[in-house]
Amino acid sequence: MKKIMRILGVVALAGVAGITACNHEGATDDSKLQGKTDKAAGQEMGVELLIAEADLIQVDDNPQYNTAEWLFTVKKPGRYDVWLSSLTCDTLQLSYAENVIITAGDSRLTKRPVGDEIVTDDKSVKEPWYRADSHMGSIFFSKPGEYQIQVISDKVEPHSSDLSDLNINKHTLINSLILKPMIN
Secondary structure (H helix, E strand, O other), X not given: OHHHHHHHHHHHHHHHHHHHHOOOOOOOOHHHHOOOOOOOOOOOOOEEEEHHHOEEEOOOOOHHHOEEEEEEEEOXXXXXXXXXXXXXXXXXXXXXXXXXXXXXXXXXXXXXXXXXXXXXXXXXXXXXXXXXXXXXXXXXXXXXEEEEEEEEOXXXXXXXXXXXXXXXXXXXXXXXXXXEEOOO
């Protein structure tokens, strides 16, 4: 009986979460008033930090040190799954020559992206480009507050949302960083 009640409780909680998640369109919370770096902070299903909205540092002599930086406001501390979203012409070979370094707070993730998930329903990505998301690990935020998040890679380059402007010789570029809260 306890097992059935627990299952019903989880289903009810999921239903309430689904209904409230769909109601962000007209929200007037303070996260929308603090600018582009904080606009996603109120989303509980995950946050996508776009390269187009990042502060970029381009190192001409050593592109492996190119950096994208965002400010991320954590309202609820906890562990977040970290996914790197890449634009690529070849989903089987992302052509990352070096590991990508991601830092947030005291955490540091270092890994070569491999394209764990190929996203086919992203309407903003058109041929010859494809979107490949790579699971990079997880980061723990111990308390609420503002954190600087960095991605360091030669694949950090500025690009517009109009992918027709991208040179196909680039082969692979970082499009965004996705943070998804993990349920404990």
